Amino acid sequence: MFRKKENLLLKQIDNLNQNLLESNLLEIAQLLGNKKKMLWTNFLAGIARGIGIGIGVTVITAILIMLLRKIVTLNIPILGEYIADIVEIVQKSR
Numbered sequence: 001m002f003r004k005k006e007n008l009l010l011k012q013i014d015n016l017n018q019n020l021l022e023s024n025l026l027e028i029a030q031l032l033g034n035k036k037k038m039l040w041t042n043f044l045a046g047i048a049r050g051i052g053i054g055i056g057v058t059v060i061t062a063i064l065i066m067l068l069r070k071i072v073t074l075n076i077p078i079l080g081e082y083i084a085d086i087v088e089i090v091q092k093s094r
Contacts (some may be wrong), residue, residue, distance in 0.1 A: 012051045065087065065090060068086060068087050069087060071083050072084045073085065
């Protein structure tokens with residue numbers, strides 16, 4: 001009886017150990033303990049996010065301008081004039 005409980009306890013400890021390893025809890029604890037490493041990691045992550053946002057906004061804006069130009073060529077009376085004004089303002093701001 002004692003042997004079964006011991007084996008069950010060992011299995012649970014192994015499962016817990018495996019879960020901790022998979023969740024990178026040890027690495028997170030080490031990162032939180034080292035302020036310089038945490039600041040450097042967050043700094044690099046911020047730069048990467050900023051570059052990604054800049055590229056993403058540029059691509060989306062370019063696609064929208066291309067779509068607006070296509071809509072203008074369709075000569076929809078009211079909408080076409082409004083979009084032509086927007087495209088003209090954007091091109092002047094370059």
